[in-house]
Amino acid sequence: MIIVMQPDAGDSDIAAVEAKIRAHGLDVHVSRGTERTLIGAIGDERKLDPEMFDPMPGVERSLHILKPYKLVAREWHKASTIVDVRGARIGGSDVQIIAGPCSVETDSQMHAAAAGVATAGARLMRGGAFKPRTSPYAFQGKGVEGLAMLKNAAARYNLPIVTELMDVRMLDTFLEHDVDVIQIGTRNMQNFDLLKEVGKVNVPVILKRGMSATISEWLMAAEYIAAGGNHRIMLCERGIRTFETAYRNVLDVTAVAVLKKETHLPVIVDPSHAGGKAWMVPALSCAAIAAGADALLIEVHPCPTEAWCDADQALSIDEFGGLMQRLRALTQAMGRALSRPNTERHLETIA
Ligand code: PEP
Ligand code: MN
Numbered sequence: 001m002i003i004v005m006q007p008d009a010g011d012s013d014i015a016a017v018e019a020k021i022r023a024h025g026l027d028v029h030v031s032r033g034t035e036r037t038l039i040g041a042i043g044d045e046r047k048l049d050p051e052m053f054d055p056m057p058g059v060e061r062s063l064h065i066l067k068p069y070k071l072v073a074r075e076w077h078k079a080s081t082i083v084d085v086r087g088a089r090i091g092g093s094d095v096q097i098i099a100g101p102c103s104v105e106t107d108s109q110m111h112a113a114a115a116g117v118a119t120a121g122a123r124l125m126r127g128g129a130f131k132p133r134t135s136p137y138a139f140q141g142k143g144v145e146g147l148a149m150l151k152n153a154a155a156r157y158n159l160p161i162v163t164e165l166m167d168v169r170m171l172d173t174f175l176e177h178d179v180d181v182i183q184i185g186t187r188n189m190q191n192f193d194l195l196k197e198v199g200k201v202n203v204p205v206i207l208k209r210g211m212s213a214t215i216s217e218w219l220m221a222a223e224y225i226a227a228g229g230n231h232r233i234m235l236c237e238r239g240i241r242t243f244e245t246a247y248r249n250v251l252d253v254t255a256v257a258v259l260k261k262e263t264h265l266p267v268i269v270d271p272s273h274a275g276g277k278a279w280m281v282p283a284l285s286c287a288a289i290a291a292g293a294d295a296l297l298i299e300v301h302p303c304p305t306e307a308w309c310d311a312d313q314a315l316s317i318d319e320f321g322g323l324m325q326r327l328r329a330l331t332q333a334m335g336r337a338l339s340r341p342n343t344e345r346h347l348e349t350i351a
Contacts, residue, residue, distance in 0.1 A: 199228020248276025
């Protein structure tokens with residue numbers, strides 16, 4: 001960290017800053033220029049914060065030199081992390097597709113969805129059992145019963161499941177139901193107690209971007225999970241709030257390129273919540289893969305018009321199958337491969 005002193009800062013102001021730095025176990029390097037003095041803190045600067053110095057007499061401003069996140073930064077961990085979810089590797093050369101309905105509704109809906117997404121080539125299945133709805137009067141999800149419905153439907157095709165955890169009190173239930181990937185939704189990206197708890201378990205986590213979060217805030221949220229010991233973290237860009245009202249959110253494709261440089265964690269894109277309309281999903285999916293996304297999280301429903309949640313953005317099974325064909329060609333052109341349906345496994349499980 002560097003502390004920039006005001007031009008008229010006195011020796012006692014400089015000494016006080018030096019003493020504060022040393023009190024935190026860091027060394028000090030003072031550079032006296034003709035205009036002003038700069039004080040450098042040498043050591044682990046993450047122990048320091050500009051708030052500690054900015055109010056002190058004679059201080060103009062203080063700034064970090066290093067990034068505030070460490071465990072998730074590519075600066076400290078050059079190789080890309082691959083998160084292996086029961087054989088589906090996210091972050092490697094294959095682009096993985098996670099698909100399924102917004103919410104778990106009925107057994108027949110879930111079985112039709114599982115059959116459809118597995119056959120088209122999805123390697124993981126999504127479905128919300130606990131739904132964060134804007135209105136308290138809207139369908140809130142099937143709850144625990146929904147976890148079992150998702151697990152049963154996905155198990156027939158050996159698809160690992162991805163589902164949202166909203167409440168820390170449900171974590172044990174998620175573990176009992178063998179949830180393969182815990183999704184932290186946009187509204188909980190900075191629920192630090194929730195992040196700390198998922199940081200203690202050995203279950204992969206998809207951390208969605210807060211709808212108004214900066215990339216730095218998002219990576220700091222991921223750092224919370226990593227700091228607890230859980231390094232199986234995937235980041236999911238799902239669109240951000242801007243001044244534009246013509247669509248649900250703005251897919252921040254730039255974030256994908258920036259994240260691939262800034263962090264070694266896999267990057268997922270959710271084109272469904274970004275656009276909010278099914279017809280936008282193919283274009284946004286292509287843009288995401290072209291920008292370097294490692295996986296897509298896509299909402300698919302056997303009968304979109306009847307969906308209990310996010311009906312407008314759900315692809316039908318046929319539309320999803322068509323999109324998968326397009327994505328297969330695109331990933332090849334990008335020198336990657338798209339996840340493939342494991343037909344052998346299907347035959348085994350169906351037999
Ligand atoms: C979801 O994936 O169904 C969801 C609610 O996503 P988000 O948190 O991005 O709104
Ligand atoms: Mn949804």
